Structures are given as C-alpha cells and as structure tokens.
Amino acid sequence: MSLVSLLFLFTAVLTCGASIMVVTTKNMVQAALWLVLALFGGAVIFVLLQAPYIAVIQVVVYIGAIAVLVIFAVMLTRQTEGELLPGKTNQWPIAALLSAALFVGMAYFYLSSPRTALMAPVLDPKFDLIRELGQQLVSPNGYVLPFELASILLLAALIGSIVVAWRK
C-alpha cells in the first residue's frame, strides 16, 4: 500500500467522521467547525485528484466564505453559544435507514459495475487550463451568458435579502 493510498484512507476516514459529527452534534457552533474540517478533507481529496485549482477554490469559497456565513447565521439567529437545540425529528430512524440503504446501493453498484468509460482526453502538459477557463467565461462564443445570468441572480438575491430584512 503506497503512501498516497494511506493519505487517501486517512483523509476519507477524517472527512466521514467530521461529516457524521456535523449531522449529529447538537451545538451549532461545533457543528459548523466540524463542517470546516469536512470541507478541508474535501480539499485534500481534490489535491489527490490533481485538481489544485479546485482545491484552492474549495478552501477560499467554502472554508473562507460559507463556513464563516454559517457561523454568523448561527450567532445572529438568537441562539447563544453553547445552547443545545432540538436535535432530530421523530423520523430519524427512517432517515438513517434510507441513507444507509442509499450508500449500500451506490457502493454495490460502483464495486460490481465494470470500470466506467468516462475518460478525459489526455491534455498537452503545456495546455493552460486556468487561462482557458478564464477565457471561456468571458468570451462571447463561450459561457459569457450563463456567467452573467449567475451574476444577475446573485445580485437579485442580495437585493432581495436586503428588502426582506428591511424594517420600516
């Protein structure tokens, strides 16, 4: 077993453990901190998949912005730190059963099916993926319309949240 496999297994166990803590911890602030650990594990997985750009985006956007947003949301919704919340619904055994069945089904499918044919074309090592991504996002022949639509959607959400929170 190589070092990379050991690193992968360590990260996988860490991420799954942190994810379980996110959905079971009653303290919301602690759950947010476990979420940070789980997302960081995801970033390590992206590095192992040789996608360092995605890993950096994961750290900057998810750990930097989303986690801080969640912590602020917890603090601003009138729940003092350390307060225990109503944990889980009455249907939690059904939810656990459903999730376990989904996982077993997917794992069985992945292990029993032959290797998928979804292989990417081998790129020239000099091919600059980041530059190509940036050009595709703003070129008229590329993805400029979805990009601008996403921008307008985010702006509308920003203005909408201000209007909803406005007190006369």
Next chain:
Amino acid sequence: MIPLSWYLILAAGIFSIGLYGVLARKNIIAILMSIELMLTAININLIALPSG
C-alpha cells in the same frame, strides 16, 4: 494510483451522511450545512470521474 471506485464510494458516503442530516435535523442551519456536505460529495464525483 488510487482506484476510481474509492473516490466514488467516499463521495457516496458523504452524500448519504448529508442526506441523513437533511432528513433528520430540525434546525434550518443544520439542514443547510448538510446540503453543503452533499454538494462537496457531488464535487468529488465531478472531479474524480474525468481524472480517474
């Protein structure tokens, strides 16, 4: 080299945990965090499939 199925099974596990969180938690922020977990699992699948 790590087999592709390991990544897919890891993503399936994180997705299932997130699904449990969405179905079983009461707090809306906890549900939001569970959805973030599911999104991470989807991203792992998305990156693993072309590069595996």
